[in-house]
Amino acid sequence: MRITVDAERCVGSGMCVLTVGEVFDQREDDGRAVVLRPEPPAETWELVREAVDLCPAAAIVLSTDRRP
Amino acid sequence: MGESPHAVTTMPTARQLGCPFDPPAELIEARQHSPISRYTFPGGKPGWLVTGYDLVRSVLADPRFSSRKEFMLHPTIDYGDIEIPPAPPGEFLLMDEPQHSRYRKPLMGKFTVRRMRLLTERVEQITADHLDAMEKTGPPTDLVTAFARPIPAIMICELLGVPYRDRGSFQEQVDSFMNGETSDEDLIAAYTATQNYLAELVAAKRANPTDDVLSELTDSDLTDEELQGIALILLAAGLDTTANMLALGTFALLRNPEQLAALRADPALADRAVEELLRYLSVAKTFMRTALEDVEVGGETVKAGSRVILSYNTANRDPERFADPHVLDLRRQDGGHLAFGHGIHQCLGQQLARVEMRVAFPALVNRFPTLRLAVPPEGVALRPETADIYGVKSLPVTWDA
Ligand code: SF4
Numbered sequence: 001m002r003i004t005v006d007a008e009r010c011v012g013s014g015m016c017v018l019t020v021g022e023v024f025d026q027r028e029d030d031g032r033a034v035v036l037r038p039e040p041p042a043e044t045w046e047l048v049r050e051a052v053d054l055c056p057a058a059a060i061v062l063s064t065d066r067r068p
Numbered sequence: 069m070g071e072s073p074h075a076v077t078t079m080p081t082a083r084q085l086g087c088p089f090d091p092p093a094e095l096i097e098a099r100q101h102s103p104i105s106r107y108t109f110p111g112g113k114p115g116w117l118v119t120g121y122d123l124v125r126s127v128l129a130d131p132r133f134s135s136r137k138e139f140m141l142h143p144t145i146d147y148g149d150i151e152i153p154p155a156p157p158g159e160f161l162l163m164d165e166p167q168h169s170r171y172r173k174p175l176m177g178k179f180t181v182r183r184m185r186l187l188t189e190r191v192e193q194i195t196a197d198h199l200d201a202m203e204k205t206g207p208p209t210d211l212v213t214a215f216a217r218p219i220p221a222i223m224i225c226e227l228l229g230v231p232y233r234d235r236g237s238f239q240e241q242v243d244s245f246m247n248g249e250t251s252d253e254d255l256i257a258a259y260t261a262t263q264n265y266l267a268e269l270v271a272a273k274r275a276n277p278t279d280d281v282l283s284e285l286t287d288s289d290l291t292d293e294e295l296q297g298i299a300l301i302l303l304a305a306g307l308d309t310t311a312n313m314l315a316l317g318t319f320a321l322l323r324n325p326e327q328l329a330a331l332r333a334d335p336a337l338a339d340r341a342v343e344e345l346l347r348y349l350s351v352a353k354t355f356m357r358t359a360l361e362d363v364e365v366g367g368e369t370v371k372a373g374s375r376v377i378l379s380y381n382t383a384n385r386d387p388e389r390f391a392d393p394h395v396l397d398l399r400r401q402d403g404g405h406l407a408f409g410h411g412i413h414q415c416l417g418q419q420l421a422r423v424e425m426r427v428a429f430p431a432l433v434n435r436f437p438t439l440r441l442a443v444p445p446e447g448v449a450l451r452p453e454t455a456d457i458y459g460v461k462s463l464p465v466t467w468d469a
Contacts, residue, residue, distance in 0.1 A: 012176030013414045014184075018422075019403075021181075031176030054404055056414035058129065 001045055002063045003052075005033045009059035019054060020047040033059065073368055074101035076117050077108070079143050079377070081453050088450055088460075089320050089349060090394060095119055095382040103386075104366040107377060111146035115375040116368070121386035121406070123366045124378045128411035132363050133376065135413060137162035139358035141375050144454070158290070158297020161413060168412060171298055174288050175416055178281050184419035187223065191427040194222050199435045207466035208442040215432065216315035216463070217307075220424055224306030227420070228299060229273060229280025238265060239307055246308045248455025266296040302417070309352060310421045312451075312459030314428055317345045319448060319463055321433065322441055324396050331398055332433050341398040342425045347405035348396045350381035351458045355409065380406045381458075442466040 003023070005016075012031030016024035023040045024033050040048050052060045080092035090096070095117075098105045103120020118124050127133050137155040140162070155162035160171035177183075202214050217239065225235050241258040244250040250258070270282070270292050277283035281302075285295055321328040331341050355378050359370045370376060384405050385393040391402070408415035415421070433439065441448070442464035449461040 011172060011412050011414065012180065012416070013408075014179075014181040014419050015414075017181040018419070026180040026182065027177065028180075028182075029177050030173065031178070031180045050403070056129070056410045057412055 001042075001048065002039055003035055003048060004038065004061045004063075005035055006059045006061060007032050009057045011057045011059075013056050015054045015056065016051040016060060019051040020044055023048055024051065073104065073106050074098065075106040075108075079107070079117075079453075081144070083450070083453065086446065088445075088448065089316070089323075089396075091350075091353070091379065091381045091385060092453065095379050096385065099379075099382050099386065102366070104368050107143075109141050109146075109375065110144060111148065113141060113375070114371075115141070115377065116365070116370055117377045117379065118365070119379045119382040119386075120366065121383040121389040124380065124383040124406060125410050127357055127365060127376055127378060128406075128409060128413075130363065130411075131165070132360050133357035134164050134360050135162055135168075135357060136164055139373075139375070140356055143354070143356070143377055156293070156297050158294040158299075159301050160298070161301055165412070171290075171294070172412075172416065174285060174290070175281075175298070175302075178284070179416050179419060181419050184423050187227075187420070188423055188427060190226070191219070191223060191424055192431070194219055195428050195431045199431060203435070203469075206469050208464055209466075211318055211463040211465045212311070212315045212460065213462070215428070216318070217311040219314065219428055220310035220421075221307050223420065223424060224303060224417075227281055227306075228302060229278050229282045230269065230303065234265070234269075238262070238303070241265075242304050242307045245304065246455060246457055247461075248452050262300065263296065266299050267292070269299065270295045305415070306417055306420070308457050309417075310424050312351045312457050313345065313349060313421070313425060315463050316349050316351060316459045317425070317429060318432065318439075318465070319441075319445075319460055320345065320349060320396055321429070322439065322465075323445060327396055327398050328433060331430060332437070335430060337398055338426050338430050339422075340400065341429065342422055343403060343405065344396065344398050344400050345425070345429075346407035347384045347390070347400075349458075350384045350405075350407045352407065352409075352456070353381040353458050354379055354456075380409070436467040438468040439465055440467065 010032045016033050017026055023037045023044055025036050027034055052062050076098050080094040084093045099119035103123045105117045107115050107117040109115050138152050160168045198215050202209055221239055241262045244258040273283045274286050282299055331337055357376045359372050359374050361372045363370045387393050408418040451459050
């Protein structure tokens with residue numbers, strides 16, 4: 001699982017940080033989300049999916065690695 | 069096929085007797101019929117009422133629905149064809165992109181999860197001070213004035229940099245915008261007084277910047293008028309919403325003693341308890357959007373220009389989303405309530421509100437193990453449904469001193 005945040009869409013709600021703080025943080029200056037662990041450990045996947053769903057701005061993009 | 073959608077003819081003006089925490093029965097019934105109902109505004113303009121969780125969420129996330137003030141229509145009063153001016157500069161709740169972002173962006177860094185958590189200790193201190201004062205004065209007391217209103221008020225005033233001595237009159241004015249019972253004349257007077265006060269405050273911060281959000285914002289390209297607008301909505305939101313959550317939330321806990329006991333017994337329950345109280349009470353209960361083009365919502369076509377009333381509190385009681393939705397269950401696992409909204413306007417101050425409630429509820433119930441209502445539950449005065457934010461007017465409580 002890979003995640004990125006579309007900084008232009010992010011509205012700084014903090015929902016992702018609240019949901020899974022070891023994977024997301026907010027930048028100090030502008031409050032936008034940053035991804036701490038772009039390839040989050042498997043035990044956080046469920047919460048990461050929840051964060052994707054909760055994000056009010058649909059700013060978190062989730063892609064599953066497609067390995068040959 | 070060709071089935072005509074469910075219609076709601078009038079917006080309810082009261083809750084069912086004995087059910088102060090539940091949305092009006094008419095709205096619950098509407099949702100049972102269908103998540104979207106037709107609603108004709110007084111004066112005959114056609115519109116919609118959305119009560120289902122999924123649909124409320126999808127409308128809030130959809131940029132084809134506008135929040136602009138000039139499109140708003142009063143849900144229950146016919147003001148004829150008077151033109152509503154656009155939102156004043158800075159009042160970004162009632163704007164769409166790109167104007168909305170101009171104001172929200174410089175604020176986003178000031179309300180982050182981390183910054184708000186850093187305020188925990190300060191909230192604890194203020195909470196303890198007010199509990200001490202309650203103890204000293206002794207029972208009975210009105211929990212609204214002794215506890216629920218001052219805690220969030222002090223926090224938002226300190227955050228923004230409103231001097232303590234100005235807080236009282238300011239709070240009274242904001243209350244008169246929000247209580248749903250103020251005459252038009254008094255509303256105008258309160259609004260003017262508030263604007264004058266904020267103009268002075270912004271000028272003072274420009275002249276002598278202090279360590280607060282408003283002073284920090286003077287260091288941007290925002291004009292005085294814009295700063296005033298921003299200050300107004302932050303203060304209004306910060307003063308009234310959490311205060312109502314704290315008072316109504318305490319009322320709800322007192323009416324659900326086994327839940328109250330659970331919160332007392334298990335401090336780790338606090339975070340979940342706050343989310344559940346937010347869902348169950350949804351004090352910011354209704355918002356409106358206007359379709360900018362024809363949009364299909366739940367199989368109905370919402371025509372360009374039509375208004376859609378979104379019932380957050382009914383959506384937060386949607387059984388398709390929450391099991392046993394009318395039960396207050398502090399251990400509930402499913403999150404995702406709409407109490408702070410959804411989409412780009414989702415509450416900016418939500419992390420502050422969480423910290424305040426996270427501290428205040430447990431502190432209150434632990435300090436007073438025998439806390440109870442001092443009047444019969446039917447005797448608790450409630451705000452009318454016309455108020456933007458629901459709550460109790462006062463909450464007489466007592467305890468064994
Ligand atoms: S939940 Fe979405 S909008 Fe909120 S901070 Fe995270 S990425 Fe940004």
